[in-house]
Amino acid sequence: MEVVQYKCPNCGGNLEYQADQQNFGCEYCLSRFTEAEIKEIFNNNENINLDENVAEKIVKEEQEFEEHTNLYSCPNCGAEIMAEDTTSATFCYYCHNPVILTGRLSGDYKPSKIIPFNFDKHKAEELFKQWCKKKWFLPDDFKSNQQLEKMAGVYVPFWIANCTIKANMNAIGKKTRSWVAGNYKYTETKEFSVIRRASVFMEGIPADGSSKIDDKLMEAIEPFNYDELKSFSMSFLSGFFADKYDVDKSEVFPRIKNRAVDGCDRLIRSTMTGYSSLHVTNSDISILKTDWNYILLPVWFMTYKYKDKSYSFVINGQTYKLAGKPPLSIPKLLRFCGILTAILTLILTIGGYFFS
Numbered sequence: 001m002e003v004v005q006y007k008c009p010n011c012g013g014n015l016e017y018q019a020d021q022q023n024f025g026c027e028y029c030l031s032r033f034t035e036a037e038i039k040e041i042f043n044n045n046e047n048i049n050l051d052e053n054v055a056e057k058i059v060k061e062e063q064e065f066e067e068h069t070n071l072y073s074c075p076n077c078g079a080e081i082m083a084e085d086t087t088s089a090t091f092c093y094y095c096h097n098p099v100i101l102t103g104r105l106s107g108d109y110k111p112s113k114i115i116p117f118n119f120d121k122h123k124a125e126e127l128f129k130q131w132c133k134k135k136w137f138l139p140d141d142f143k144s145n146q147q148l149e150k151m152a153g154v155y156v157p158f159w160i161a162n163c164t165i166k167a168n169m170n171a172i173g174k175k176t177r178s179w180v181a182g183n184y185k186y187t188e189t190k191e192f193s194v195i196r197r198a199s200v201f202m203e204g205i206p207a208d209g210s211s212k213i214d215d216k217l218m219e220a221i222e223p224f225n226y227d228e229l230k231s232f233s234m235s236f237l238s239g240f241f242a243d244k245y246d247v248d249k250s251e252v253f254p255r256i257k258n259r260a261v262d263g264c265d266r267l268i269r270s271t272m273t274g275y276s277s278l279h280v281t282n283s284d285i286s287i288l289k290t291d292w293n294y295i296l297l298p299v300w301f302m303t304y305k306y307k308d309k310s311y312s313f314v315i316n317g318q319t320y321k322l323a324g325k326p327p328l329s330i331p332k333l334l335r336f337c338g339i340l341t342a343i344l345t346l347i348l349t350i351g352g353y354f355f356s
């Protein structure tokens with residue numbers, strides 16, 4: 001008997017047949033498929049053969065990427081920073097320690113698309129200074145030139161998923177109407193079996209692929225406008241740094257799956273309208289196939305160390321949106337409280353004069 005090794009249609013890992021459950025399971029992203037689903041997915045895929053010229057172009061681009069990308073590592077915090085070979089990285093933008101060149105990066109890390117930076121460092125510094133003006137009690141050196149030098153243009157790695165979803169939902173819908181005739185009030189209840197069988201395609205679900213960047217900080221500067229995505233070219237990296245992804249697509253898949261299933265559930269429920277009450281009795285939503293795009297998004301990034309704590313400040317390099325939590329200068333705060341107490345004491349003393 002011929003043994004076929006199927007690859008997971010969602011993450012590319014090997015699928016194992018699980019005899020007890022009579023289905024195929026992926027141990028990487030935890031997807032499950034019935035035999036019928038696997039046959040359907042792979043029969044559809046067989047017809048897709050990559051054009052020879054396209055395949056050749058991809059190999060060439062990956063080679064170029066390998067030859068012109070340097071990888072730097074931070075011995076202090078473990079960050080891995082990539083840069084084009086004409087741009088050298090000297091310090092780590094997370095912890096400010098010197099970094100060391102560790103070699104080239106494999107072509108597998110070549111992104112397919114990129115949103116280029118919309119503005120330069122001068123503009124980023126200007127935005128940062130304006131932001132500082134509205135903040136109280138900042139430590140003096142927070143906005144110093146020395147600190148501004150640590151601001152870096154960083155391309156953040158993101159996984160963007162397009163999911164083909166199969167959904168079955170059953171519900172019981174009720175329609176009631178009441179009327180009065182003579183001395184009686186009548187109520188009529190009609191019960192409907194509501195069935196939805198849908199094939200849904202959801203496009204562009206994002207999740208970042210960097211474990212070092214705070215997810216909340218990234219969400220705070222969303223959204224990015226994906227209409228401006230361009231095919232990746234090495235020239236975009238010149239003068240900037242990029243984070244190498246360290247969260248694989250199989251690890252990201254559960255996050256993507258939650259968003260896709262929630263979105264699909266809402267979509268299908270929104271079609272079950274016109275009933276006075278609705279009770280969903282069965283909902284089965286599964287992702288049959290995921291196409292991935294590995295992309296880079298532009299972020300101006302700065303960290304600041306104050307009293308052993310690290311503060312991060314970010315600007316969306318496309319939309320100018322800012323986010324960050326400023327440090328609080330303790331001496332400045334105490335001085336302010338001191339002045340406030342003095343004023344209060346003075347007021348109370350004056351009050352004392354009047355009322356005594």
Ligand SMILES: [Zn+2]
Nearest residue numbers: 008011026029
């Ligand atoms: Zn998988």
Ligand SMILES: [Zn+2]
Nearest residue numbers: 074077092095
């Ligand atoms: Zn570091």
